[in-house]
Amino acid sequence: MESGWSWEHKTLVNELTKGMGLAKQLKLHLNPTSSNETRELLLHKILSSYEKALLILNWGSSVSQPQHIGSTTSIAESPISVDGSPHSEDMSLKDHLANKDMSKKRKLLPRWTDQVQASSETGLEGPKDDGYSWRKYGQKDILAAKYPRSYYRCTYRNIQGCLATKQVQRSDDDPSIFEVTYRGRHTCIQVNHGNSQASTQEKQNPKQSNIQNTNYANQQPTDNLMQLKARLRVSTENLDVNEMAPLTFPFMQRSENQVFPPTTPDNSFSGNFQQAFVSPATSESHYYSVSPYQINNFGGVHTMQNSESDFAEMVSATTSGTNSPILDFDFTLDHAELDPNFPFDTLGFVA
């Protein structure tokens, strides 16, 4: 853990330093002769740097604090025992849906939306790949929308009981924008992540597949960071990882993969990670203070979609000490929330 924090600490300092440097660059580019694109790029980079730093900050604090994991069933309970149990083999999905618990659990799944730019250059007819394997299971014309909505679920749903789903809808206003609504987070191990990723991605966008053709599971933390940096560098081109939590990084995924089934203490990390973003109702005043929309690291914009009532349900479901379908809310918000005293100003956060 200590060595882990050492790495985090270095990264944290790195990112903050980088962020400040970028902010200074941006300041220089605020003159009228500089292009908007340059400014936007710098802005993206700055936000990315600080997001990373904040994530690490949250991660660090979560790791250092004992988490109340053992007594919660959390993720392990929902995907594995619900879909992967021996019973489920004899039980049709229809029966599952008829089951009130199941329906309730689905309702409790965290939900958020990314706004993803389609790549016009490559003729991509959909949002960029997000790094996960999805299988389309439906399409529906939506009453108030010009374009139909597509429904996807995790390819590993049946095999690993991963309940993650997403909906993709082309924006009415700007057809080059896709609104991708994610539900639930991935509990699957994307075994040949790089390969499957590449295969699905090649279908969508062959030009981008090389960038992502890596296997996270074998990455060292530093490698992950390097990879992350590489991706961030092509943020406007390569919206690749935005699943699980609104912001997902390779090292997060690696962690999740490593701790499967997710009842080990390490899972508190991912839980916390997600918590930091999935609880806008409580923490957005801190984390989302910049904008109601959160520009993600890869050029998309995501909005948390848990309604207040949903969130209340999520909280009550967990705090009642019973089944928490996906989220680990049993840890204190203190760790997950961004420190209100975080010295943005002293870091030159505002250029």
Next chain:
DNA sequence: AGCATTTGACCCCA
């Protein structure tokens, strides 16, 4: 053959 996508039908919930 095995996997993904399409699409009409069905189910649930507001």
Next chain:
DNA sequence: TGGGGTCAAATGCT
């Protein structure tokens, strides 16, 4: 009761 979400058979693709 209608809209949204999902199922599952049919079809397509590799």
